[in-house]
Amino acid sequence: MTDQKEMESASHHVVSPKIYVIILFALILGTAATVWASFLELGPWNPVIALAIATGKAMLVVLYFMHVKYSSKLTKLTVFAGIFTFLTLIGMTLADYFSRAWGQW
Amino acid sequence: MSATIVSLPDQSTARIPKVNFITKENGLLSWLLTGDHKRIAILYLISLSFFFFIGGALAGLIRLELLTPQTDLMATDTYNKVFTMHGVIMIFFFLVPSVPATLGNFLIPLMIGAKDLALPKINLLSWYLYIAGGILAIYTMASGGVDTGWTFTTPLSTHYVNTNVLTTGLAAFIAGFSSIFTGLNFIVTIHKMRCPGMTWFRMPLFVWAHYAASILMVLATPVVAIAIVLIALERTIGIGVFDPTKGGDPLLFQHLFWFYSHPAVYIMILPGMGVISETISTFSRKRVFGYTAVAFSSVAIAVFGFFVWAHHMFIMGISNYAVLVFSLLTMLVAVPSAIKIFNWTFTLYKGSITFETPMLYTFGFMGLFTIGGLTGVFLGTAGTDIHLTETYFIVAHFHFVMVGGMLMAFLAGIHFWWPKITGRMYPEKISQLAAVITFIGFNFTFFPQFILGTLGMPRRYASYPPEFQILNVFSTAGATILGVGYLLPVLYLTWSLKYGAIAGNNPWQATGLEWQIQSPPLTENFTVTPIMDHEAYDYEWLENQKAKEVASVG
Amino acid sequence: MSHISPIIWQFLVKWMTNFALFPPEASKIAPQMDALLFFMVLVSLIGLTIVTLLVTSFCILYSKERHPVAEQIEGSTLLEATWTIIPLGLFLVMFVWGALIYFRVYTPPANSMNIYVVGKQWMWKAEHPGGQHEINSLHIPTGQPIQLTLISQDVFHSFSIPAFRVKREAIPGRYTTVWFEATTPGTYHLFCTQYCGTNHSQMIGDIVVLTPEDYRKWLAESTSGMSLAQNGERLFASLSCNACHNTRPDARGPSLANVYGAKLALSSGGTVLADEAYLRESILNPSQHITQGYAPIMPTYQGQVSEEGVIALVEYIKNLNSDYRIQQTLNTTDLLPEGEGTPRRPTPAAGPQAGPAGTAQPGTAKQGTVKP
Amino acid sequence: MSDSTAIAHDAHAAPDHGHGEAHPTYLRHHFENVEQQADAAGFAMWIFLLTEVMFFGGLFTAYLIYRNWYYPAFVAASHQLSVVWGTTNTAVLIFSSFTMAMGVWCAETRRRKGLVLSLCLTFLLGLVFLGIKTIEYSEKIEKHHVPGFHYNLSSFLDPDNDAAAKAASDKALPLDMARHTEVYFSLYFAMTGMHALHMIIGIAILGYMIFRARAGAYTSGHVTFVENFGLYWHFVDIIWIYLFALLYLISRHQ
CATH class of the missing domain: 1.10.760.10 (Cytochrome c-like domain)
Structure with a gap:
């Protein structure tokens, strides 16, 4: 039975509140950093940094608050599938918009 | 060809089991509040048939109007509303939920040896959402209809029509959530509820196909939901996301819409393909040729299905580079369908074939789906798409796939599992006749439309130049035959509920787990958790099983 | 049968005499498009025949009477690879061929004459460079590449000429283009193929293809005085x-x-x-x-x-x-007051790449932008 | 084939599927055991979150396209939002995520009081978030920055008379670009509105959960509901993290 393993590994791993506190501080720190970075003059890097920090924060939430770090492979795969389809939608639509600007050919 | 594999129990002694999911509880409430996947499937079957016949009646009106070049039966405005409602009802309230919500709902737990779907309450909720959406759609129709086409093209739908776009959009939105919940339920069930021994590669291909379709339902449907929300906001508040006068791009709506609506056609066809895999194996007494290839081609269709949506927009002014990429990817998604067709064909090879009604529908499916699929390539090819798109060629193409493919598969499935669902057989001869009538009527209706399309007759026209009349007359004539073909099953299937022969557990001598239990099944499906110790479609196992039984009885 | 209904009989006779699978080929691109279409029809027919033949012969050979016991076969990698690769190859040929035609239809040659078309609910308005306006019709000469620059004032429309095998969406807020070169004089259908509201099916017109002489005559007759x-x-x-x-x-x-x-x-x-x-x-x-x-x-x-x-x-x-x-x-x-700064004249940057050494002076009522 | 093929042929085959011994009451009949039930529910929640990702995905796509097209308009329009409120709200939401995570921990370790307290805190923080959002929205309504019929461009055409624009030392936008600020606000309201709607639904469920938790519902081992709600709440938090970066923090340095 293939799922036997999945089931066992998914049995609850209780994350200690200490980790939650650390993550909380990291997130608050990230928020401060992203606000601070937005006031710097970084040219094209401004949105990149804003998104990178946001992604970092989201990762912390997903991995620790949402327990994905301690979850089964299936859950990880699910998260990955979501991100992948999301990027497909954005990426392929934007590809059309950007290449429109390249002119006729 | 008199040979048959049907083996019914001795009719003089056979009885339908006293305890089964239908007789377990009585009263309307026991149905409306049920958590039993089989009862929900039947609720779906009844409501789906209702919507199918409303949609079909609208189709009849369309064909009648097109009998003559002028608009004589109804005004153009009425015609526009009729074809819009035909599209909305048939797509959102029939095709998308058809096989998954009825047969899938009924069979997936049985096939994988589970007692129910993982989330029975969500399952019931999804039926209620479906009904709520359906009532809204009917209300829309009764209160004046909508004339945007089922595609809700902006800015037409946001700024230029005064009909019930909001209620229709809401109906589609709600129906979308019904389909999301169905898909979600299937994915969870298939992952978490398989019985011991039921590995992924022992699952029937029906389950694989539903798994692939469920992925599409879950991931693609929300995108059209948000597109509909944005249309509603644009109509009510006047936000400017798609409005060109405010700087929005109407093509963005097309992107978001087709991101769902292209995968939606795979949502519609994949479960049908699942049915075909089951019937073709059973009636040729053979394991499906290249089981793994067929299983993976379902998943491949689902995955590739996400990358091809912009082929609906080739002439709409998307970037030419995007056209190249999407055209190429469309070619790739055609291949898994070709694989399936050939694998089914070779399943027949060295089989022992009988020709019961489900098999006749299956042959119909294979022929029509082959034509439908190949003409899809005409439209995915960027060059020929210019000439053929937005003409009757498109109409013919997707009716071949959806009606010729999906509806044939749906009927094949309904006939195939009818004895399991009701415990009774349908009358064989008349149903074979119905299958033949459907096939002939279908070709008469839709084949002329291919020619109309290459001749350039645009779709959604209430009137047309007189030289197209002859082919339209053929098409309308065919539609009446098709109508008969669809009415017959309703009649004899209803008849069989009371007068059909008692079917017994396994009239087709099929191998699936669902056939090894009583028909109709118990509410809890299996009294003892089954253990799967053989591959799917293992007819030798079945023979041994029977031999053992005889031995033990003897 | 003598009892055949006269109406149906009439239909059949009419259809048989006018039987056509394709509309007339009246543009340069049409035969090229049809060649690809014929190729695809041929491939489809062969594919369909193969499937039908296989299914029928298996049904006859391996029906239960003839072949009471099925032989279990797992599958065959070689066969499966064959029917993966052959369709893939054919589809790729169609893709490349189709892409080439797509390029041709949407890349106007440099010497084409530009006609503007505005679509609105529910009519097509064509504007010739010479100032001639037309509604729901378009007069064009043979032998001259015509580029249409399309735009819509309201909703999506689609400008379709089946006889030319071309079609292009007119979208609000942006120009789209398509071109063709008519070869045969005559009158052809113009359709709006994108559903655009109540009178969508009345948004039709005529494409009138004239010989160059007739076209000149038509231009002279229908000029409004101003280009x-x-x-x-x-x-x-x-x-x-x-x-x-x-x-x-x-x-x-x-x-x-x-x-x-x-x-x-x-x-x-x-x-x-x-x-x-x-x-x-x-x-x-x-x-x-x-x-x-x-x-x-x-x-x-x-x-x-x-x-x-x-x-x-x-x-x-x-x-x-x-x-x-x-x-x-x-x-x-x-x-007016002076602008801030001292704007300088730009060097006509990078140079006009299509040297417009044409003869058309602004204002002269000559048809067509004569660009080499 | 083996004898272990135990497929029930008849209804009277050993009804040993008894609701006898160690089965807790919350185990629904169609599951084999509690593990399977919890696992299925958790997985279902994740799949549901996937649909939510795609639901917001359409909005993010639209945002990215128009931000590229109308960058100056997006910059000027985003300067109309208050970074202070935005940052406060981000902090509030992150804090509520933390309290929610603590709530899940309390449920898992069977601390009833801790669970009720965490849920109440989460509930309150959610309300604070919505309160601040209301303040922000009413500001927009006052300034006629709600897209639609009464949309007002004066903040962008004449930034010197507009406190927020002046604070960011914005230059006047040309009329055609200024008009495109409406696209920004369309997306702003669509995105934050959808997010707020998710918050409202979440807060309503929280209210129900507090009610049940006081009766000890989730602290007797059956924590699935709390855990799944936690996933939902964190997801809403993640959406906001991106919304904050994308809507509030465009080019604050100018």
């Missing part, structure tokens, strides 16, 4: 475009002579090809299209000029080959 470019010139003056685009050394806007077809450097960085779409955009949304070296002071003309007006302006600017005419018009710049 499109002349209309544009009037509009240019009445909107005071020449207040800034006045060719003087201290002008606040760039000179527009020979700007069409040139590669312009933008102040936002990057270069852009000044085609019809660009000219339209820079009239309606100027702040996103500032030529390098100029201040973003041009006001938007959105809401002040109709699509037809924009077309006239674009056509005027397209035909502007020298500064002469602008210098001759009354100029009101002197009355």
